[in-house]
Amino acid sequence: MTNIHEQIMPDPTTWRLYGTVGCHLCEIAESLLLQAQAVADIRWQSIDIAELPEQEMLEFADKIPVLVTATKTLYYPFSIMDIIALS
Template sequence: MPNQTHQRPVIPVKLATLIPQPTDGVWQLYGTLGCHLCDEAAQLLRYAQAVTRFDWRVLDIADLPDAQMLALADKIPVLATPRGILCYPFTLPEIVQHAGG
């Protein structure tokens, strides 16, 4: 009998259902260790903080539930703000706009 593997079905989901908007006002940058695009996104956030005020934190997708991690793996970096979700590549003006500046 051949070795059978069970694959999970691929179910398309909307990004907004995977990433809740922050309710505490602290922005969330979804990424993972070793992701150079995530590092670039974090640097943009640091630049933006020079002209506008906001707090942010990095959430590593490796720490998320498997389904959420797998769904986000090819989409990171993703930035969740109280005003909405920004998918990379996002720009410094877009970040400042989300901060209300």
């Protein structure tokens, strides 16, 4: 399994939310991130695992949504307080 913290992040201050289209848990995670942005300086991008190379896609397939920062990974379920604690 690839260590996602060792992958080169183009901008280490921008978090990644791994998910896919039609995933209701991913939609909840996005909503939590939007709420957290109201009180914390958080930048994030959604990454659709369907667009990743097959090996990476398979690593995330049964774990999404997954929130990755430069140093931490949160696997769902996570709360708004978990997100804010990362900021």
